Amino acid sequence: MSELTILGGGPAGVGLAYYAHRSGLPFVLYEKSQELGGMCRTFRHGEHRWDAGAHRFHDRDPEVTDDVRSLLGADLRPVCAPSQVWTRGRFVDFPPTPLNAALSYGAFGAARIGLELLKTQSRPRAAANFQDFADNRFGPTLARELLVNYSQKLWGLPAGQLSPDVATRRLHGMTLRSLFMELVSPGRKTAHIDGRFLYPRLGYGQIIERLSACLSKDSLRTGREISGIEVEGGKVRKLYFRDGTREETPGRVVSTLPVTFLVKLLGDALPAAAREAAERLCFRQIRLVFLRLDQERVSPNASIYIPETRYCVSRVSEPKNRSSDAAPAGETALVAEVPCFSGDALDRLPAAALAARVVDELSQIGLLRSERVREWRHVLLPNAYPVYAVGYEREMRTIRAALSSISNLDTMGRAGAFHYSHLHEQLRFGKDYVATLGKRSRPALETA
DSSP, X not given: OOSEEEEOOSHHHHHHHHHHHHTTOOEEEEXXXXXXXGGGOEXXXXXXXXXXXXXXXXXXXXXXXXXXXXXXXXXXXXXXXXXXXXXXXXXXXXXXXXXXXXXXXXXXXXXXXXXXHHHHHHSOOOOSSHHHHHHHHHOHHHIIIIIIHHHHHHHSSOGGGBOTHHHHHHSTTOOXXXXXXXXXXXXXXXXXXXXXXXXXXXXXXXXXXXXXXXXXXXGEEETOOEEEEEEETTEEEEEEEXXXXXXXXXXXXXXXXOHHHHHHHHGGGSOHHHHHHHHTOOEEEEEEEEEEESSSOSOSOXXXXXXXXXXXOOEEXXXXXXXXXXXXXXXXXXXXXXXXOTTSHHHHSOHHXXXXXXXXXXXXTTSOOGGGXXXXXXXXXXXXXXXXXXXXXXXXXXXXXXXXXXXXXEEOXXXXXXXOOOHHHHHHXXXXXXXXXXSSSOOOOOOO
């Protein structure tokens, strides 16, 4: 009999399953697709490998890093690759160096940026939204060029409608000091933005593959899409599936499913206020376009950010710059990310038309020549980013209060907790959760 039921086989769910297995805790994991990994998958086409996003493994939790290294060994390699931003018709180092700033903004513009950065220290102000936060922290010019425009494009809302948590969730470590030191003293790199990270030789999905390889296949139920959750006596008692079957849940249940979907599955077991709050939350999805190129390399960059709204592409990565095993000799690939909302114009655009548009845009900015493109592939990543609109915290408080009435149910992961987190953080949450299961108190997990 399983003591733990895990809903969702993305990185948070697989990580929790791994630590449950290590502790000897019986569990069962349900995943609607046939493949585990979610946002941490690595796709293959011929000899090419590319990830579900421009992923990096950050060595910020030594214990978790040791756990991952014990599984991957020498395949977990250090990488040092820079990033750039396409702005004002040129590629600008990110973070900007003095030379790049002078070339991009002119000598007076670069000086203005430096003065704006210094002035922000003398007049701290409360930030009601991300626009306020960015202007207060970095000054209007740098905020607009490097943060605001890209964030608006990624999350799909004006900066004035985004919560300041956009910065604290995704831009953690990018501070006034870090950017200023990069601008005035490029030799003094900061840990967050110096382009150093760890990466598996066979792609980011190799981490999930090694974690799941440790688990009993009988405990991993893929191809099982949940259609309903029954609550009785303040506990989750049964799961219902699209194929008409149902399963009992005798122990604790942890959902890594999008919290908005979880609320729908619970239905009338939650009050109307919680269901209405969930309706006001949304996720941004990403359409990936993989382009196989018949050239050795395009750039040395880990990522290239494209904040200008006239382009649908928000970020481009070259897998070969993370691992030489990502592409065969004489070839490379670019992976373009196109953010969109479900049902909008970009979401409705046929894959072939989207690929053609991506090729045209990357040709315009000088990243490729269309005659070099040999093939393309398209992948949709739903529920990729929780959208932190102003007021989302209030909606999440309402939902969490309602969920707390179900004594054996917890949420975890980026989508499950509506909390932007990296893989090392998700593994830490899973490890800590398993460690707390023996205690009488309810585990204290992620909070938005």
